[in-house]
Amino acid sequence: TQLLEQSPQFLSIQEGENLTVYCNSSSVFSSLQWYRQEPGEGPVLLVTVVTGGEVKKLKRLTFQFGDARKDSSLHITAAQPGDTGLYLCAGVRFSWGKLQFGAGTQVVVTP
Amino acid sequence: DVKVTQSSRYLVKRTGEKVFLECVQDMDHENMFWYRQDPGLGLRLIYFSYDVKMKEKGDIPEGYSVSREKKERFSLILESASTNQTSMYLCASSLFPPGRNSPLHFGNGTRLTVT
Numbered sequence: 001t002q003l004l005e006q007s008p009q010f011l012s013i014q015e016g017e018n019l020t021v022y023c024n025s026s027s028v029f030s031s032l033q034w035y036r037q038e039p040g041e042g043p044v045l046l047v048t049v050v051t052g053g054e055v056k057k058l059k060r061l062t063f064q065f066g067d068a069r070k071d072s073s074l075h076i077t078a079a080q081p082g083d084t085g086l087y088l089c090a091g092v093r094f095s096w097g098k099l100q101f102g103a104g105t106q107v108v109v110t111p
Numbered sequence: 112d113v114k115v116t117q118s119s120r121y122l123v124k125r126t127g128e129k130v131f132l133e134c135v136q137d138m139d140h141e142n143m144f145w146y147r148q149d150p151g152l153g154l155r156l157i158y159f160s161y162d163v164k165m166k167e168k169g170d171i172p173e174g175y176s177v178s179r180e181k182k183e184r185f186s187l188i189l190e191s192a193s194t195n196q197t198s199m200y201l202c203a204s205s206l207f208p209p210g211r212n213s214p215l216h217f218g219n220g221t222r223l224t225v226t
Binding site for chain 2 (some may be wrong): 048
């Protein structure tokens with residue numbers, strides 16, 4: 001059983017559409033990170049959220065950390081083919097804890 | 112930019128062989144990690160090291176060991192490879208431990224096939 005559940009597992013959309021990816025847990029996290037992984041490469045950090053209710057924007061990507069620090073979402077506005085990739089959320093439960101990853105959401109944006 | 116280099120992109124080994132996966136980082140990071148990535152399971156932590164003198168088991172250490180003789184190098188060892196160790200292996204490093212919100216910098220992975 002994954003500590004962090006991501007949904008959906010797979011998302012295929014057309015260029016210009018919006019999408020949201022969810023990362024949920026029954027546990028409280030001190031912080032959550034979002035990574036994107038492209039084929040043949042390692043994951044690359046997009047953002048870290050640390051405060052409950054926090055919203056961070058990275059160009060067309062909006063990240064939100066739930067008020068209770070148990071969940072997070074990633075919203076992409078007007079998706080582009082360059083947004084294609086595997087999106088992974090990862091969380092730390094304690095200041096001395098290990099980073100736990102979700103299974104990932106594969107996003108495919110077609111022109 | 113941090114560079115994490117994994118020595119092999121693809122490896123094919125036979126059951127029972129001893130396998131070494133090498134990882135080197137060039138940013139003087141104290142912290143290094145080995146994960147394996149399998150479809151539907153995400154990244155699972157095998158071993159990590161917060162200091163050259165320290166090695167700790169992660170969530171799935173069985174069948175693996177590690178070596179960290181120098182700060183920049185962290186090696187994963189499969190003592191006797193088995194087919195269920197066929198996977199993508201990712202090495203990562205970070206400036207601070209994860210609890211201090213330090214990002215992980217990953218290598219491009221080694222895809223290991225055990226036949």
